[in-house]
Amino acid sequence: MPELPEVQTIVSMIGPLVRNRRILGVSHLRTDMVKPADMDWGLALTGSRILSVTRRAKRIIFRLDPYSGFYIHLGMTGQLRVVSVSERLMPHTHLILNLDAPFQLRFIDPRRFGKIIWMDTIDDTKLGPEPLTLTTEQLIQILRNTSRAIKPLLLDQNRIAGIGNIYADEILHRARIHPQTPACALTQLQVRTLNQAMKRVLHQAIRQGGSTIRDYVDAEGKTGGFQRLHRVYQRFGLPCFRCGTPVQKIILISRSTYFCPTCQPE
DNA sequence: CTTAATGTTCCCCA
DNA sequence: TTGGGGAACATTAA
Numbered sequence: 001m002p003e004l005p006e007v008q009t010i011v012s013m014i015g016p017l018v019r020n021r022r023i024l025g026v027s028h029l030r031t032d033m034v035k036p037a038d039m040d041w042g043l044a045l046t047g048s049r050i051l052s053v054t055r056r057a058k059r060i061i062f063r064l065d066p067y068s069g070f071y072i073h074l075g076m077t078g079q080l081r082v083v084s085v086s087e088r089l090m091p092h093t094h095l096i097l098n099l100d101a102p103f104q105l106r107f108i109d110p111r112r113f114g115k116i117i118w119m120d121t122i123d124d125t126k127l128g129p130e131p132l133t134l135t136t137e138q139l140i141q142i143l144r145n146t147s148r149a150i151k152p153l154l155l156d157q158n159r160i161a162g163i164g165n166i167y168a169d170e171i172l173h174r175a176r177i178h179p180q181t182p183a184c185a186l187t188q189l190q191v192r193t194l195n196q197a198m199k200r201v202l203h204q205a206i207r208q209g210g211s212t213i214r215d216y217v218d219a220e221g222k223t224g225g226f227q228r229l230h231r232v233y234q235r236f237g238l239p240c241f242r243c244g245t246p247v248q249k250i251i252l253i254s255r256s257t258y259f260c261p262t263c264q265p266e
Numbered sequence: 267c268t269t270a271a272t273g274t275t276c277c278c279c280a
Numbered sequence: 281t282t283g284g285g286g287a288a289c290a291t292t293a294a
Binding site for chain 3: 268269270271273274275276277278279280
């Protein structure tokens with residue numbers, strides 16, 4: 001469900017609401033969605049104060065006092081919602097934090113690909129740099145010395161962290177780069193264009209509150225708006241907005257991949 | 267009934 | 281060691 005813009009939207013919304021709030025109680029915790037599963041989460045969370053809510057890649061990080069904290073990965077269908085205590089329980093609710101406030105923080109996830117992970121167990125070293133602050137020099141370094149196709153590279157969280165299937169396609173279309181172009185075959189100018197497209201698309205998507213294809217909603221349950229600005233994603237057979245050529249669809253690393261064969265030549 | 271869906275991880279193989 | 285393919289995880293909607 002959520003890539004960098006959707007996660008950023010959620011973090012920006014819930015941050016001011018839950019910061020400095022105390023966790024009064026924990027309920028509906030599904031132990032097969034937390035890591036470590038054998039930890040006493042109720043004991044660890046109850047009485048703690050939330051110091052901050054931040055984003056790193058697609059992770060929502062909760063810093064706590066007195067313990068280090070935890071992070072939530074939303075997987076494909078995860079939602080983090082701030083709702084009043086009286087709000088009726090949605091199906092697939094896997095964690096409720098009762099706060100020192102007239103509302104609760106709830107984690108809902110039908111497919112259960114999401115995860116709630118205690119901080120002691122994180123290994124941040126493997127995550128690549130944030131795309132919004134990536135310099136062209138850094139990007140050149142990342143793409144150098146590999147003949148791997150550019151789209152799989154953009155999806156590789158160990159190289160660049162936060163981009164998923166929607167934004168990889170949207171970025172490549174705006175940069176006019178074919179998704180199967182070997183990374184090392186890109187010219188310096190193309191890498192520069194790619195970096196600009198990456199920042200433009202992600203910033204614009206954040207401004208629109210993310211993309212809602214099916215499941216994504218923000219912390220108040222509202223859908224995003226960036227799907228209206230998608231130029232290729234899920235537009236198979238429809239005319240390219242730039243040149244009119246029908247948008248093509250292929251499968252790359254088992255993911256649907258949309259591109260314009262005219263604007264993004266091999 | 268079949269297919270595909272915003273993600274990650276693991277196994278198999280070249 | 282690298283990376284692609286495919287499966288697995290689980291649910292829903294078209």
